Amino acid sequence: MADIKSMKNSHFLSEEDLREEDLRQAIEMLFFAYRDFTGEPDSMLAEIGLGRAHHRAVYFVGRNAGIPVTELLAILKITKQSLSRVLSQLIAEGYIEQRTGVEDRRKRHLHLTAKGIELEHQLTANQRQRIAKAYKDAGPEAVRGFRHVLHGIMDSEDQWRFDVDGNVGSGGNGGGGPPATKATRR
Amino acid sequence: MADIKSMKNSHFLSEEDLREEDLRQAIEMLFFAYRDFTGEPDSMLAEIGLGRAHHRAVYFVGRNAGIPVTELLAILKITKQSLSRVLSQLIAEGYIEQRTGVEDRRKRHLHLTAKGIELEHQLTANQRQRIAKAYKDAGPEAVRGFRHVLHGIMDSEDQWRFDVDGNVGSGGNGGGGPPATKATRR
DNA sequence: GAAATTTAGTCAACATGGCTGACATAAAAA
DNA sequence: TTTTTATGTCAGCCATGTTGACTAAATTTC
Numbered sequence: 001m002a003d004i005k006s007m008k009n010s011h012f013l014s015e016e017d018l019r020e021e022d023l024r025q026a027i028e029m030l031f032f033a034y035r036d037f038t039g040e041p042d043s044m045l046a047e048i049g050l051g052r053a054h055h056r057a058v059y060f061v062g063r064n065a066g067i068p069v070t071e072l073l074a075i076l077k078i079t080k081q082s083l084s085r086v087l088s089q090l091i092a093e094g095y096i097e098q099r100t101g102v103e104d105r106r107k108r109h110l111h112l113t114a115k116g117i118e119l120e121h122q123l124t125a126n127q128r129q130r131i132a133k134a135y136k137d138a139g140p141e142a143v144r145g146f147r148h149v150l151h152g153i154m155d156s157e158d159q160w161r162f163d164v165d166g167n168v169g170s171g172g173n174g175g176g177g178p179p180a181t182k183a184t185r186r
Numbered sequence: 187m188a189d190i191k192s193m194k195n196s197h198f199l200s201e202e203d204l205r206e207e208d209l210r211q212a213i214e215m216l217f218f219a220y221r222d223f224t225g226e227p228d229s230m231l232a233e234i235g236l237g238r239a240h241h242r243a244v245y246f247v248g249r250n251a252g253i254p255v256t257e258l259l260a261i262l263k264i265t266k267q268s269l270s271r272v273l274s275q276l277i278a279e280g281y282i283e284q285r286t287g288v289e290d291r292r293k294r295h296l297h298l299t300a301k302g303i304e305l306e307h308q309l310t311a312n313q314r315q316r317i318a319k320a321y322k323d324a325g326p327e328a329v330r331g332f333r334h335v336l337h338g339i340m341d342s343e344d345q346w347r348f349d350v351d352g353n354v355g356s357g358g359n360g361g362g363g364p365p366a367t368k369a370t371r372r
Numbered sequence: 373g374a375a376a377t378t379t380a381g382t383c384a385a386c387a388t389g390g391c392t393g394a395c396a397t398a399a400a401a402a
Numbered sequence: 403t404t405t406t407t408a409t410g411t412c413a414g415c416c417a418t419g420t421t422g423a424c425t426a427a428a429t430t431t432c
Binding site for chain 4: 255256292293
Binding site for chain 2: 019020022023024025026027028029030031032033034035036037039056059063077124127128130131132133134135137138139141142143144145146147148149150151152153154155158161162
């Protein structure tokens, strides 16, 4: 191409500009959707003195019973100190319990208590309802598109968690476990 | 090691469970996509001593040149005190300038400076690229589905900002301005 | 068996960005 | 003239991210 990246700020309306408008709308829709998606659970959490970070921990422990701390860290991508603070609270207040690993006794495997399961359910009830409504209104073809695009937006590092080419509901992780990459921590 | 997608409490696989699994996958995909979507701009901002809140302000001022503070508050849904802190910094550091309204001289209309435009462009470059890649990989039909579902996830209060039935790129707000609802503040 | 690595926890200090409450000011609207 | 609106400011609190430094236990490696 002749004009490689130089003409970025030109004024004429072209396919370029159309694309730019599309991309900005995507940015904005993500912002509005995520803002509202997290709003209601955040309010509930505030009432019991917890925050969004607690929600995340409870959610992923619920989805991955027995997950060790290191794996949870890789999902959340926060420091162990940040997670530790949140986990300590959740354990102290009886939402999560730790069980020392049998094979490797350094590992703490995390599990929701009955109280934790109840909290998780209450918190995500709103979110599940919101998604269900959106899915229903948009229809199955749109849902496939939604999943396909979201899959493309996330870092490839976590894409293996979702099966996007097959149909919705195929189990999420048909391909097996995570790739054998070492996480980079400092 | 515990395999991540263990059986949980799945006693019976029915349509109910299939739906539940779909909804949870949506929740998780939103989490991963948004986490990675905001990660790179956050890093850039950290280097110049700003945060995500500054990015949001700069972004929406860029998209709505001359927007008064109250309108920006309605978009961000944060308190004026929180926004004020962020705006003051951005003004002090020359990214944004205020112009007193001519019709209503209480209003401060916000504009990006050249410096602000440059910052906005650098910050969203990553995000636009990320979306562009995902859009291209998924195809136009998937993009329509993506937009349709995201539109359904956000509160109806802000849905008017996007035209989701028409084609992508139709200008975003064909229907006119915001509905005549009074914002509820405390 | 000794040394290195992995997993996890802890303490301290700091920044960002939400929040509330209280109060001030100027201008428009009633 | 009074009230409402738009905006700003100060002060303090909380949740959640960060770094750095250190401890401890268990596993793995040499």
